[in-house]
Amino acid sequence: MSIDGWVSLWTVLLWLSAGAFGLVTIYVLYGLVRGLRKSR
Amino acid sequence: MANSTLTYLALFSLAYVVAIVLAHRGKARHASGLTEFFVSGRDLGLGMAIATLGATEIGLITIAYNAQKGFNEGFAAFHIGLAALVGCVFVGALGFVVKPIRRTGVLTLPEYYEQRYGRDIRVFGAIVMAMGGILNMGLFLKVASLFLAAMLSASGAEVNVNALMITLIAVAVIYTCYGGMRSVIITDVFQFVLLAAGLIFAVIFLTRLIPIDQAVSLVQEHKGVGGFDPFANESFGLSYVLWMILVAGVVSAAIWPTALSRALCIEKEETVQRAYLISSVIFLSRMIIPAFLGVLAFCYFNIPAIGGSELLSGHGSDADLVATPLMLGHAMPSWLLAFLAVAMFASFMSTQDSYLFCWASILSRDVLGPVFGTVDNEKAQKWGTRVLIVVIALYELYWGLIYEGREDIWDYLAVSGSIYFCSGIVLLAGGLYWKGATRRGALWALVLGFTAVAALSPIKTALGLEAISSPMIGFAAIGLSLVGFVVGSLTEGRVARQEKGAA
Numbered sequence A: 001m002s003i004d005g006w007v008s009l010w011t012v013l014l015w016l017s018a019g020a021f022g023l024v025t026i027y028v029l030y031g032l033v034r035g036l037r038k039s040r
Numbered sequence B: 001m002a003n004s005t006l007t008y009l010a011l012f013s014l015a016y017v018v019a020i021v022l023a024h025r026g027k028a029r030h031a032s033g034l035t036e037f038f039v040s041g042r043d044l045g046l047g048m049a050i051a052t053l054g055a056t057e058i059g060l061i062t063i064a065y066n067a068q069k070g071f072n073e074g075f076a077a078f079h080i081g082l083a084a085l086v087g088c089v090f091v092g093a094l095g096f097v098v099k100p101i102r103r104t105g106v107l108t109l110p111e112y113y114e115q116r117y118g119r120d121i122r123v124f125g126a127i128v129m130a131m132g133g134i135l136n137m138g139l140f141l142k143v144a145s146l147f148l149a150a151m152l153s154a155s156g157a158e159v160n161v162n163a164l165m166i167t168l169i170a171v172a173v174i175y176t177c178y179g180g181m182r183s184v185i186i187t188d189v190f191q192f193v194l195l196a197a198g199l200i201f202a203v204i205f206l207t208r209l210i211p212i213d214q215a216v217s218l219v220q221e222h223k224g225v226g227g228f229d230p231f232a233n234e235s236f237g238l239s240y241v242l243w244m245i246l247v248a249g250v251v252s253a254a255i256w257p258t259a260l261s262r263a264l265c266i267e268k269e270e271t272v273q274r275a276y277l278i279s280s281v282i283f284l285s286r287m288i289i290p291a292f293l294g295v296l297a298f299c300y301f302n303i304p305a306i307g308g309s310e311l312l313s314g315h316g317s318d319a320d321l322v323a324t325p326l327m328l329g330h331a332m333p334s335w336l337l338a339f340l341a342v343a344m345f346a347s348f349m350s351t352q353d354s355y356l357f358c359w360a361s362i363l364s365r366d367v368l369g370p371v372f373g374t375v376d377n378e379k380a381q382k383w384g385t386r387v388l389i390v391v392i393a394l395y396e397l398y399w400g401l402i403y404e405g406r407e408d409i410w411d412y413l414a415v416s417g418s419i420y421f422c423s424g425i426v427l428l429a430g431g432l433y434w435k436g437a438t439r440r441g442a443l444w445a446l447v448l449g450f451t452a453v454a455a456l457s458p459i460k461t462a463l464g465l466e467a468i469s470s471p472m473i474g475f476a477a478i479g480l481s482l483v484g485f486v487v488g489s490l491t492e493g494r495v496a497r498q499e500k501g502a503a
Helices: A003-039 B002-030 B034-042 B046-057 B060-094 B098-104 B109-117 B119-153 B161-209 B212-227 B238-255 B257-265 B269-300 B316-331 B334-372 B378-402 B409-433 B439-455 B457-463 B470-502
Strands: none
Touching: A003 B046, A003 B060, A003 B161, A003 B212, A003 B269, B002 B161, B002 B334, B046 B161, B046 B257, B046 B269, B046 B334, B060 B119, B060 B212, B060 B238, B060 B269, B060 B316, B060 B334, B060 B409, B098 B109, B098 B257, B098 B269, B098 B409, B109 B119, B109 B257, B109 B334, B109 B409, B109 B439, B119 B161, B119 B257, B119 B316, B119 B334, B119 B378, B119 B409, B119 B439, B161 B269, B161 B316, B161 B334, B161 B378, B212 B269, B238 B257, B238 B269, B238 B409, B238 B470, B257 B269, B257 B334, B269 B316, B316 B334, B334 B378, B409 B439, B409 B470, B439 B457, B439 B470
């Protein structure tokens, strides 16, 4: 694979990583809030 | 800048400590019983399971070693994240090891060894497991302290590394001893949210300073094709990539006890696979984002206009390790630096507590318990675990001061961990999926898997094996362990069948 091919692959994975971190964080926070509401 | 950083640091630290104390107090009423202490009452839902699984596997050490890889090898280091994703998707999609082990209802992994192979294998397996694990965490404290001290010193706030090491380990020991697995999981959730937010802010801020296109050009200029292609990079190659799929993916998710013990805490068996499948993207992120910070650090110190190169000079062989924290401390505004420092501190804690608790509980429950007949004695188990947490912490302090291996931090972790997992993967997968597995096979696998120790830098040098790469030694150790397992099991099975036929 050419350097351009590698750069494209790593760029996609980088943004996928950042997006995944963000989404999972929101999901965990949502779970925490829901858990707190239930416990009250 | 030092004063404002310290003010923000004090504020964020206070908020973090208050939040953790409140969370612990809210859960204190649950703290009794062995199941509560060792597997957090086995009541984790999907969200908590994902957070604790992710947080355990993203510590300050993870950030440090991936940043070091990114700094040294450029974008090619991203392949470790891709390998982790592939391995974890495999585990999540098939439920490899994690699903059947949850079904067994054990509290620790060596307990499964006893169910499947007998009590002596439980004790021997637990010793090998704890030895590999404790050796593995030997550098956590030192690296974390260097990282935090470098980050703060770059902003003008000088910190004594040894004093920081003692403080960090003392805090982790106190609350892990106090609340067992429940404390570990509460801290994990807080840490995960803090660290994910901190890293995303840092990436956004730094890519405005060094755009990705500029980073690509600089890496191409200084590292050539090896900065992008892991197969063309002299430090990697095909065997390294395959080794990463095994180590960073399959082993990290399904064999490594700190991660696998999370499967034992999940309430419903059917949730286990989903938790691992969703967590696979975290296994990707935990490698790629810190590696990217390392790439940016490499660029940061190679752009003359920024003027940061003098910061790095004088750090000698630690330069690649401290480059990223120095960049963070030098480039980021005070409030973001302080927030990230607290997030990093939290990430250190969440990994540290998991590891301390995991190895101490295994030694207490699976070595001392069977030897002294205290497996079901709650008081003895809890106090045994607490004392061992302190002992392991003291060892870590000592090891942090004396080890002088020459490998990258990640390679040290992979090799020291392999002392356990080369036989662990054989015993767990073999026991769960092959009916013919026997005690003798398990014993031979444990003994032969131990040959992985030859890949540790000082031992490799002493044995004259420097020409052989660590991944090749690791694969050879797994192969030997597997051969021992199969041959031992088959010969014992044949003898048993002959005795049965004669009777």
